[in-house]
Amino acid sequence: QVQLVESGGGLVQAGGSLRLSCAASGRTFSTYAMGWFRQAPGKERMFVAAINWSGAGTYYADSVKGRFTISRDNAKNTVYLQMNSLKPEDTAVYYCAAARGALVIRTRGSEYDYWGQGTQVTVSS
16 A cells, blocks of 8 residues: 655746655555646546656656656655646646556556545646
């Protein structure tokens, strides 16, 4: 069992930056592929970014490529999402997720086993 706790969300002006963190419990964090998803009001949950177990492999949704960076620190059981050049359309609840025993990148929500409670990101114009 893994528990995920996100933090770092908030209100920011367009063009600003935020760094989300997701702290995981457990001793096997390094064996999980990790991902970030987001869900805007009235919309479906969407993939944002994913990272493999070592951090050497990453993948991004086209809408955030070049602006967002996913990273992880296995020693701290934490995955991060650095968000730069934020736009109002980035407003959403952001969730981190863990795929058990998956050493490679996962991009579909159904491939993840554990989810955090979410953190709100609001970008004002």
